[in-house]
Amino acid sequence: MLMLVSYDVATSDEGGPRRLRKVAKLCGDYGQRVQYSVFECDVDPAQWATLRASLLDVINPEKDSLRFYNLGREWKRRVEHVGVREPPQLDEPLIV
């Protein structure tokens, strides 16, 4: 299933930049950055549970926020990209 994760981390707060880096790194371990604070993670339910728990561990719920959108397995027809920097599609041939 494809999970869309977006976040707001209060960077002006003490420890904020550190939390921001940790959130981005965690998301990057499971998915692909599609915009500055938005990641798409193609994960199975177990991987999602792990990722979600780790994210909740990192953020400060008083100051930061996370939003999760479950786009399911048929996510392709629900996503359209317009403009620059189209991220690589992880289920298509990967050639560098």
Added chain:
Amino acid sequence: MRKLLNTLYVTRQDSYLAKDGEALCVRAEKKTLLRLPLIGLQGVVCFGVVNASPALLHACAESDITVSFLTENGRYLASVRGPTSGNVLLRREQFRRADNPEARTSLARFFVHGKLVNTRTVLRRALRDHEHELDTEALNGAILGINSALDHADAAMDDDTLRGVEGDAARVYFGVFDQLILRRNEFPFTGRNRRPPRDAVNCLLSFLYTLLLHDVRSALETVGLDPQVGYLHRDRPGRPSLALDMMEELRPWLADRMALSIINRRSVKPSDFKADGAGGVTLADDARKEVLTAWQKRKQEELLHPFLEERIPIGLIPYAQAMLLARHLRGELDGYPPFIWR
């Protein structure tokens, strides 16, 4: 629900694969080209000079991701794989089918079918493109011959019959092959011969078959199949029988047509071919480079794979076919779909 994981192909020279968190980074010239989470990957195939950090190789071994290293031309060199790869089951199934006469014949039939259809298409395409320069009667006759060989092959009940049909069809095909050479007076061709090839055309064909064999062999190794245990070709020490099997369907449209276009487009001249004194003919160094460049360029061209319905570079077709064969052996596909060029 089984998820088909992806394979990363790194063809960029001097790139560096590193581990960053739980993701793989491809870096070149101090820039990160790609960052992929390891959880989405099944394998990494590196062509030529590609470096990989030990930390990444450790992580790949732990997550069951096979990293293979091939030369820039695609010859298989080595791979790093973890302790729990599914390959042993796949290989056992490959061997089991090679030992079972019925299963062996049914697999061999797929390869022969693919080959015959593709040789027929080569002849038909030549008729369409150069109708006035060719002996149409001979070519049409050959096409009819291949048609009936196709019927016999599809009905063949044992592998000896299949080999016979395949051999006869090859003789029919190479019997009219000189018609496809538009510079017949400079490049005479009277039939296929090898070890050593005795004329320029045969020399070119043999060279291209070697390149193709390397690619197919690497592709089979990469998906975890044993290139030496085949179905159409009999076991013989040192002979990559399965690679030769899978080559059959790719030969006509990849290698044969490439040989023809190299000759017909005047990329080589008769003096590029030298007699070696022992009755054989070899390629001069410059011409060899010419052929290799043409081959590498051709592999970068993209084409719609008829079964996967995806655009892939021609160079990855052997990998796609090896993957499809592995999927068939694992029981995920009812048959092996040979690569059929339209």
